[in-house]
Amino acid sequence: MKKAVGFDQKLQLHQLDHIARELSRVENRQELYDLVDQNLMADIAGAKARLNARTILFKIWVLVDNDNVEIRDRGLQLFTNASREERLLLHWGMMLLAYPFFRDVADQVGRLFQLHGEFSSMQLSRKIFALYGERRRVSVSTGAVLGTFKHLEVISEQKKQYVNAGKIPIHQLEFKLWLIEVMLKAAEKSAIELKQIATEPCLFPFSLDLAESELRNNRLQVTRQGIDMVMVGLR
Template sequence: MKKAVGFDQKLQLHQLDHIAREFSRVENRQQLYDLVDQNLMADIAGAKARLNARTILFKIWVLVDNENVELRDRGLQLFANASREERLLLHWGMKLLAYPFFRDVADQVGRLFQLHGEFSSLQLSRKIFALYGERRRVSVSMGAVLGTFKHLEVISEQKKLYVNAEKIPIHQLEFKLWLIEIMLKATEKSAIELKQIATEPCLFPFNLDITESELRNSRLQVTRQGIDMVMVVLR
């Protein structure tokens, strides 16, 4: 069976900010549909393209799986006073949860950056086609994800090669903990070694340094295996 793709429209930060900000203000979902559609008109002329973008935005922040509602709600609480970089982190985490295709492209991009420091569209296409099959829908969606990366300024294009933008530091502990929990759920990992968190490929835009002491009294559990292996476990 072919793997679902779904992410077929480039998104911009202000579009993501708009739906996250308005979600808690509106009285009903229809009102939110109308507000989002009106906001998208400034960027997207075609009704079909706007519908696609709106569908993606709603899946990211509104129509989340029941098991992720609590994470989404915590994300919205953090969003209220977040900086631009912190808002980007929140949107990134919710996209990882909502769209496995987005997560897989982010993962492969992160791996290519770790190996080569740059990548071409051809290199990425080979990786994604191996996972999803070589079909037009996959090509279109990969272009949409890369376009989103560029709009969010986490990659840039230089001489037909993509390079990593400067990593975004995360200073606030609550944002670090939220993103780690999101990453574990999105990648379907029950645990990860503490020192591997900073190099998790799908989190390539961020500088995510966290210590064992910062994890104490959090929703994540820390266990030790052997002398020097510290594991972070999703409760």
């Protein structure tokens, strides 16, 4: 059985900001569709491509799985007063939840950065083809996710090689805890070792420095295994 792809149009930060902002304000679904479509016209001339982008945006922030509504709503609350970097973190988390394909590409990019410090589009394509099969839809969607990374300025291109644009420091604890919870849900992990959070491949754009004492809240639980292994999991 072929794995679903779905992410076939590159997105920009202001497009993601717009739907998150309007979702908190507009209750009528059709009105929200129209507002998003109108906003996309400035960037995307073709009706089909615009429909694809709108479909992706709605899946990220509006048409979320029932299990993710509560964490989405907390993300919207955080969005209200978030900085650019924090808004990017919120969008990143919601894309991880909405699109396993996005998560897999982010994971492979993070691993390539850890191994080589850079990668080519051909290297990335080989990794993704191994997971999803070598077909045109996979190639198009890989390019769309890569284009989204470039628009979000988390990678940059130098001499046909992609490099990390630099870790984005996240200082506010509530954003870091939200992203860890999202990552665990998106990756379907019951727990992760505390010291591995900082190097989790799919979170490659962000610097998440955390102390054990900061992780004790009503949604995450911390357990010790042995002398120095601290595990962080969902309650």
